[in-house]
Amino acid sequence: MKFRRSLLAFASALSVTALIGAAPASAASIKIGLLEDISGDLALLGKPKLNGSQLAVEEINKAGGIMGRQIELIHLDPQGDNARYQEFARRLVNKDKVDVLIGGITSASREAIRPIMNRTDTLYIYTNQYEGGVCDAGMISNGAVPEQQFSTMIPFMVEKFGKKVYVIAADYNFGQISAEWNRKIVKDLGGTVVGEEFIPLGVSQFAQTIQNIQKAKPDWILTINVGAAQDSFFEQAAAAKLNLPMGSSIKVMLGFEHKRFAPPALNKMHAVANWFEEIDTPEAEAFKKRWHAKFPNEMYINDMGYNAYTAVYQYKMLVEAAKSTKLADIRKVIATGKACVEAPEGQVCIDPKSQHTSHRMRLIAVDEKHAVKVLKDYGVIQPYWLSEIGCDLTKKNDKKQYTPTDLPKK
Amino acid sequence: MMGVINMAHGEFIMCGAYVTVGLVHGGLPLPLAQLCGVIAAGLVGVLVEMTIVRRFYKRPLDSLLATWGLSLVVTQGMLILVGSSLAGIGTPEGSFKVGEYSFSTYRLVLFGGAIAALAVIYFIFMRTRFGVHARATMQNPQMAQALGVKVGRVYAISFGIGAALAGFCGALYAPTMTLIPTMGATFIVESFVTVVVGGANVLLGTAPAGALLAIIRTSLNAWEGQIIGQIGMLIAVILIIRILPEGVSGFLTRRQR
Numbered sequence: 001m002k003f004r005r006s007l008l009a010f011a012s013a014l015s016v017t018a019l020i021g022a023a024p025a026s027a028a029s030i031k032i033g034l035l036e037d038i039s040g041d042l043a044l045l046g047k048p049k050l051n052g053s054q055l056a057v058e059e060i061n062k063a064g065g066i067m068g069r070q071i072e073l074i075h076l077d078p079q080g081d082n083a084r085y086q087e088f089a090r091r092l093v094n095k096d097k098v099d100v101l102i103g104g105i106t107s108a109s110r111e112a113i114r115p116i117m118n119r120t121d122t123l124y125i126y127t128n129q130y131e132g133g134v135c136d137a138g139m140i141s142n143g144a145v146p147e148q149q150f151s152t153m154i155p156f157m158v159e160k161f162g163k164k165v166y167v168i169a170a171d172y173n174f175g176q177i178s179a180e181w182n183r184k185i186v187k188d189l190g191g192t193v194v195g196e197e198f199i200p201l202g203v204s205q206f207a208q209t210i211q212n213i214q215k216a217k218p219d220w221i222l223t224i225n226v227g228a229a230q231d232s233f234f235e236q237a238a239a240a241k242l243n244l245p246m247g248s249s250i251k252v253m254l255g256f257e258h259k260r261f262a263p264p265a266l267n268k269m270h271a272v273a274n275w276f277e278e279i280d281t282p283e284a285e286a287f288k289k290r291w292h293a294k295f296p297n298e299m300y301i302n303d304m305g306y307n308a309y310t311a312v313y314q315y316k317m318l319v320e321a322a323k324s325t326k327l328a329d330i331r332k333v334i335a336t337g338k339a340c341v342e343a344p345e346g347q348v349c350i351d352p353k354s355q356h357t358s359h360r361m362r363l364i365a366v367d368e369k370h371a372v373k374v375l376k377d378y379g380v381i382q383p384y385w386l387s388e389i390g391c392d393l394t395k396k397n398d399k400k401q402y403t404p405t406d407l408p409k410k
Numbered sequence: 411m412m413g414v415i416n417m418a419h420g421e422f423i424m425c426g427a428y429v430t431v432g433l434v435h436g437g438l439p440l441p442l443a444q445l446c447g448v449i450a451a452g453l454v455g456v457l458v459e460m461t462i463v464r465r466f467y468k469r470p471l472d473s474l475l476a477t478w479g480l481s482l483v484v485t486q487g488m489l490i491l492v493g494s495s496l497a498g499i500g501t502p503e504g505s506f507k508v509g510e511y512s513f514s515t516y517r518l519v520l521f522g523g524a525i526a527a528l529a530v531i532y533f534i535f536m537r538t539r540f541g542v543h544a545r546a547t548m549q550n551p552q553m554a555q556a557l558g559v560k561v562g563r564v565y566a567i568s569f570g571i572g573a574a575l576a577g578f579c580g581a582l583y584a585p586t587m588t589l590i591p592t593m594g595a596t597f598i599v600e601s602f603v604t605v606v607v608g609g610a611n612v613l614l615g616t617a618p619a620g621a622l623l624a625i626i627r628t629s630l631n632a633w634e635g636q637i638i639g640q641i642g643m644l645i646a647v648i649l650i651i652r653i654l655p656e657g658v659s660g661f662l663t664r665r666q667r
Binding site: 038039040041043044047171196197198199200202203204207208209211212214215228229231232235236238239240241242259260261262263265297299 | 485486489493494495497498499500501502505510511512513514516517585586587588590592593595596628631632635636637639640
């Protein structure tokens, strides 16, 4: 495998990097650098993200661009390799001189490029839901965070199904920190984590894990497994008649497992999301129509793709309000607390202290026929946790990621 | 033994799985679709042997590069042609209970399938005329050719059988896994270390090595979860190779003498 990897690195160094969707350059255009995986284990999730960005850019360009300047989208495919994320981020910033960098799927890829972006004056927008805690003035996060997802879903699951939870999580920073959040919230509610299993990325066989779960007898399972290989868990658990309620911060709205697997593999799955394709407000319906007109083969518009779409509009709003693409000017707009856009989910605003985004959150559940039902509407939830623990980007740039057990020093 | 290292073996697994799932979506019953998956993988295997692999016998490093390139082309080609994922078909119904644990009946089918594959391979290589030719060719191709064995054809069919077995793996696992173009790669690490630990003799080495590593991994998975299982298995591999440089089969044949 080691050999295969080093070969892989060698081959990629030789291969010509793909340039997709690059419009003819003009001096006046605004350049958006985009890093999304459209091959590799996460291609399934990266493709809707690329599509979302392309749709937003096309719409904005047709409507006259940003301050009259057309957007040029430069997309590179890092193929799920963190080293390539770094290489491409450097290239986009130094060689292509992009005005903003958007993208990254896993938290590992985000943390790989964040230090590089920190050494530049280029804004970075991360468009995924994630484990939260990044306090960094150079980054805007527009996905949902644990106080919007875990602090809502876990109490619901504990109340409805019981206090004993088993966790299966992908073994990297996202899974580890999400599990930490779960431990804290479950403990505060008087529940117990009866088992925690971290799964190396790429593992696809879960026979023994399923037995471990049966032995631990939990009331419900927190499934924060990542990637197509690990998703095989659902099929194998359903075949073994595990039949336990499940909760997750990334299933259904992000991985559209309910569309990819034959029912009832995702039966009793719960998630809290700012976007899922089943939202049926008029704004959401109009957005879905535009999307499917441009990408008729899309299986599902996931929250990542939706966030990627919204991110371009957020950037447009910031640049137009700042009348500049400079990070310092854009941050002055964020500091006013009025950096809001009307997105298909409703109004979303960037919080000045943490530079994370407010979202309207809904709790959804999947039934045995894989229909998605909204069980609860939490309304708009602010990303409050970072400012609560003392992150205030209007005063100090920490450039750090905090977790429930790694808080800023007072 | 054929002097080639096939890095595209995972793609034959993918081929078997994709053909199976495609045909099930098309309305074919699962066992029939699986059979077609196996045949398709086998035929593609013969085709690959005749066009690419044939030129690389006794050049293991060149063959590694060529087949690995093929693997990249195929996975990326499938991504472009059929998209990033195929909708699953669901595992056949049925489960049974042992004490407080419940298992999918299909797991037993997988188990039976593995045993049957071993039995068939044993029969082909030990009891048929083709098997004698194949073993003779592996041992001394020049001499076999001098005695009238069509060496080229033996190579092609042997490679095809290998590909068909990979396709069989894919066809069996297809209902239980996420179908993505890179799905074959998830099997590669395990199969590679099993072959290394097994040593030269397939029946005497690879099968016991597979069983041994599976027992080590599964019991560690049960004890401390998947990470420890994976680490433990790899440590076991290092230890076994250190103690038994010729692998399990080398150890067993020496005992026989």
